[in-house]
Amino acid sequence: MPLDPTLHVERLRAWRGEIPAAHRYTVGPAGERFFRALRDEGRILGTRCNRCGITYVPGRLFCERCFDELHDWGEVGPAGTVEAATALHLGPDGAPLPRPVMLALVRLDGADTVLFHYLDELGPAAATIGLRVVPVFKPVAERTGSILDISYFRPA
Amino acid sequence: MAQHTASLPGTALREDDIQSGRALTVYHEVRAAYAWDAGLAIGRYLDALREGHLLGVRCVRCDRTVVPPRAFCEQCFGPMDAFVPVADVGTVNTFSLCYVTWDVKRIADPLLPAVIDLDGTSPRAGILHLLGGVKPDAVRVGMRVRAVWKPSRQRRGAITDIRYFKPLRGG
């Protein structure tokens, strides 16, 4: 390259910077219904697409397969089955965690989809596929209308 | 009548719906941090700024000298031929009086961003910087300006080693 290269390793520079990005996300009309039922009634609601024969949990506004608007709301669970699980040893920043966090895909009874959530209070049970679990809700006063209104799932 | 003239979907919220919690929301801030390798051309540009001068690059084939430096000529696609010093004196190509910060806060004294064509570069080879030491209503396109540098021990090899450009005496 005609421009003289920089041959001194200690002179190589990297410029530091960030993308500042803070967001407030609405949950949408279907989310409003789902999270209010979760927060106020401790109920987990799904919507059913009768054309495709699928019950989506959390309930959705539309079916991704046929694009129908979904109106058929109903309660599912609260018990469900672990479809996959992992013991996660890394924190969100990539640093090791002092003790692993258990995460699972839980298919609630009556649902055709899964929830991505924590497992805890496993006791002697192994976090294996097929394990029957139930949600542990936060105390009513602490609920905010969030997926974290469910604290975690534990063996049934 | 066409579909689109029927009442269209989309539900307007007011800021107050969010603040009051009438609409449920989830807040999240992402930490997106980078260390971008300056590389050859910009690395040398930053070195020169620390030393108190501006550096350009020259393409002999296109007879062009441009700032900021780049390793390649975007016009002929050959490698650039040489680093060349350029003057820290130039001409205001265009400017603005900006009353809003980058994160949309109102300010009373405007910032004066400008594109400054530096002496010794080819036509239309300016850089973005700020003007200072001048009343906002006195700024003109075509105004001659000179870089005001930070003292050498405060310079760290950054575009902000130049505080701003101020008018040459006598314009």
Next chain:
Amino acid sequence: MTSRVAVVGVGWTGFRPVSPEASYKELMYEAATRAYADAGINPRADVDSFVTVAEDFHEGTSIFDEYVPDQLGAAQRPMHTITGDGLHGLAAAVMQVLTGRFRIVVVEGHSKASNILTLPEITAYAMDPVLNRPLNAHPIAVAALEADRYLHETGTTRAHCAAVVAKNRRNALGNPAAAYGAEVGVEQVLGAEAVASPLSRLEISDHADGAIVMVLADAEAARRLSPHPVWIHGVGWANDSPTLESRSWGRAVYAERAAAMAYRMAGIDDPAAAIHFAEVDDTYAFKELQHLEALGLCGRGQAGPMTADGATGPRGRLPVNVSGGSLGGGHLLDAAGLARALEVVLQLRGQAGPRQLRGVTTGVAQSWRGVPTTSGAVAVLSSAPNGRVP
């Protein structure tokens, strides 16, 4: 049908864990210069359109598209970004050539992964903000859950996955462009630090910096420009559901559908017979196995045993990731799929040096966009110009 698009030039730089001497523009410029020299073209006169693949948060710049044209010779030319994998970019270029209005189209992909200081947080920022992100989990959890489900459904074992790592890291020793060549044993992989069960540290590819540029041409220009055009017989791409809630967790549906599209275009009915070697996504070791099955190159649950038996090794009946893949070569973010296609091109040209396969005329490249996506692409490449492989 007769193929109408060919790769006539390739250029690359890297792949290395870090590249502090060069800016992203300088990396791209070097790869582009090599590709244009390889194709014997002048980008300022001969190229009708340029495509790049990039994501803003991998670059640290909003509208990164802005910063691409100069170092590719694309200033004041038709140029656009696809926010996809390099194979999506390749497919976009193929479509442009097929319209008949573009004779030569350039595709670029690159990675400056070393410049991203907070990649796990950024990847997590791709998850659903309402349903998934509040759990504040490292995104590797998504891959681990997929692995758990895949092993469960297919009977594939962790030892099978470890065999993928051993193979690809060893293959990388034969590839001067690969960043992470090493002799790593199966036991070493199984005994490595647990990251997210069932994944150990060594089953997860590390990132690398690099850039890849490819020059595509229509049939007439290809024959004029290249003594060894590599014909693109088929391209395919597809998504499964983007949501964690309603996607398939055991199967790579995106790869199955992308492959079906590419094979249909290529006129391939029996991929296991028509495809001589494969470069597939191995971001995580189990993904290589899952993807081989999705590509129809073996039956479900067979990829693991095949790998353990050496059938996917460089001298096996279906060599897979002879380049070293991402596990051995380094994962190139949005350019990962182009790295797969690059190896297929080099093999089909007979330019793969010590790792050259004998007697291969048709190969497949496949990509996945990584967690948390269900987005994949496939390209079928051949040294034979006729679409239907003999």
Next chain:
Amino acid sequence: MSMRRAAVVGAGMTKFVRRALETPKELSWHAAKLALESCGLTLADVDAVCIGSAPDAFDGVHMKGEYLADGSGAWGKPVMRSFVGGGTGVFLGPQGWYHVASGLFDVVLIVAEEKMSSYYPHAQAAFLTIFDHTTERPLEPNLLWIFALEMNRYMQTYGISKRDIAQVAVKNKRNAADHPAAMLGEANITVEDVLSSEVLAWPVQRLDVSPVSDGAVAIVMASEDAAKRITDKPVWVQGVGWNLDTAYWTNRDLAYPEYVERAARMAYEMAGVREPRKEIHIVEPYDPFDYKECHHLEGLLLADRGRAPELVADGVTLRTGTMPSCPSGGLLGVGNPITAAGLMKIAELFWQLRGEAGARQVPGTPERGLAQAWGGLMQVGTVTILGTERPA
């Protein structure tokens, strides 16, 4: 080789609002579903999906195209998201066209979505990071700088006044009063209102600027055979063009958008348009700021350099003029959810050329229209030409 023709056969959109309740996926779904319903199709008829969306930092999702896929109808389908900054909405014309013209797909669903209100506290802060990270961002630039610098250079070069330019804002906001998707706002502002509005970054004032918004737009594009099955009024893609200028924006003549001219020439050549001022009957130039409409009319060769404001003053660009410009109301009037606003321009041509634009319908029987958008650091030109006549 004869080219495979493509036509727009359907379109739909959401309202443009300052802050939408719906999630980005839900906005996309609404627009996409309306577009499909407008031509009697279902998702099963769709072969491939094209998505357009501007910086991920707005909606606040990395790899936004992946996230938007289900709302855009891409479940199990081939989907690609293209990205050329603000030019993306109109680039969806070329992108959809090459999907169809390649021969790979017959029916393509094309969806543009933007939810700018997710960014807190204000979407404009997301634009800091469009500037060069090392040589410009340390100066803490905001988006307004680059527009103000360009506008000032444009005015200075040609001796144009703010008063000349303000008429664009007046016209577009008035046009938007007839658009059912338009943000609620003052439709009947005057030039004096523009000139006395708050100065943001001289010469840019509050009413020179389009409002940030949330919204989605979708169109359906089809091959010739499919289009004829779907509708008896296909609107043909006659020409497409796109062009990306250097990233070194301070090394460029800011008074004239050469990249727009290059994109336009590419599209005119394909469309066989030799005299654009006679042959383009409706134009939807990109108008995020009022001066931009003038700038772009010149780049499109529809006005002489520095003379576009005269066309505005003479009423040529009114909906009832001889070259209606932004009859939709444009970004200034309807709102500016970046890529959705760009695709709205293509949708507007579709409705206008079919005579379905209702109160916005331009008089006569327009046969050809042009939509254009701009993006990046004053460097992207994207053009789509639609017409009622089947291309040769």
